[in-house]
Each structure stands twice: as C-alpha cells, then as structure tokens.
Amino acid sequence: xxxxxxxxPIAPDEMGALxxxxxxxxxxxxxxxxxxxxxxxxxxxxxxxxxxxxxILASVAGLAAHGTRLIVVAEVDPASVEPGDDPTNGxxxxxxxxxxxxxxxxxxxxxxDVADAAAISKGMTxxxxxxxxxxxxxxxxxxxxxxxxxxxxxxx
Numbered sequence: 631x632x633x634x635x636x637x638x639p640i641a642p643d644e645m646g647a648l649x650x651x652x653x654x655x656x657x658x659x660x661x662x663x664x665x666x667x668x669x670x671x672x673x674x675x676x677x678x679x680x681x682x683x684x685x686i687l688a689s690v691a692g693l694a695a696h697g698t699r700l701i702v703v704a705e706v707d708p709a710s711v712e713p714g715d716d717p718t719n720g721x722x723x724x725x726x727x728x729x730x731x732x733x734x735x736x737x738x739x740x741x742x743d744v745a746d747a748a749a750i751s752k753g754m755t756x757x758x759x760x761x762x763x764x765x766x767x768x769x770x771x772x773x774x775x776x777x778x779x780x781x782x783x784x785x786x
Contacts, residue, residue: 639692
C-alpha cells in the first residue's frame with residue numbers, strides 16, 4: 631500500500647507518541663500538496679526538495695504553536711489525510727498517526743536558543759512568522775537534526 635509522508639509539529643510533552651504511549655490524532659500536519667508544489671515552482675522530479683520545504687514549514691508552525699521546532703515524520707495511510715486550511719504551505723489535516731507509522735523526528739540541536747523566535751511568532755500563521763527576522767535567523771543559522779525513532783524507543 632502506498633503511504634503518505636507527513637511532518638507533524640508536536641509539543642515536547644507529546645514525545646511519548648514515538649514510543650507508542652499515545653497516538654497523534656485529529657491535528658494539523660504538513661505534507662507535499664499540489665498547491666505547495668505550484669507555489670514553490672517544483673516539478674514532479676523535485677520530490678525531496680518539496681519534502682524538505684514541508685518539513686521547514688512544519689517547523690515554523692511548531693515554533694508558533696508550541697514554542698519549539700520538534701517535528702515527527704510519519705508515513706501514514708493516505709485515507710487518514712484530508713486537505714488543510716493552508717495547502718499552499720503544505721498544511722493537511724491528519725485523522726490518525728499510529729506509532730508504527732512514525733519513522734523519525736527532527737529537533738533543534740541542544741543548546742540552540744529558540745526563545746526569541748518562539749516568543750515573536752507565538753500564535754502567528756506560518757506566513758506571518760516566516761517574515762520575522764528572529765525566525766529567519768533561526769532558519770538560516772540552525773539546521774534541524776534528524777533522529778531515528780528506533781533510538782528513542784530504545785531509550786524511552
């Protein structure tokens with residue numbers, strides 16, 4: 631069965647979902663949408679670039695919603711994904727994400743100070759937060775770190 635890659639901004643207290651202690655349901659996530667591809671001018675052969683864009687947009691959404699760039703990556707059943715309110719930014723509505731669908735997560739390197747960017751962007755839309763100098767500084771100077779979900783499950 632074909633799966634759909636989604637990027638889910640979470641709060642730090644939701645990390646238990648990686649180990650199966652909870653399930654991520656009925657929430658905003660980010661994915662490659664036709665509108666995102668059109669907005670960014672990506673062709674079908676640029677899937678990886680579009681996925682990276684969806685990840686970065688999810689990180690800005692997480693910063694505005696949770697004050698952190700903590701993003702769960704999952705490959706879910708396409709039937710669990712519905713159109714979101716902001717498809718140009720890759721937003722989708724995720725009905726459910728079983729723990730077995732989670733493959734990795736991204737987070738800032740320990741010690742990276744996101745406080746200014748988080749405070750300035752709190753409650754903003756992606757487009758509003760994107761335009762903030764503190765957010766741009768964070769995006770340009772601090773890459774997200776990839777983490778394998780297996781490592782978390784071993785430690786958790």
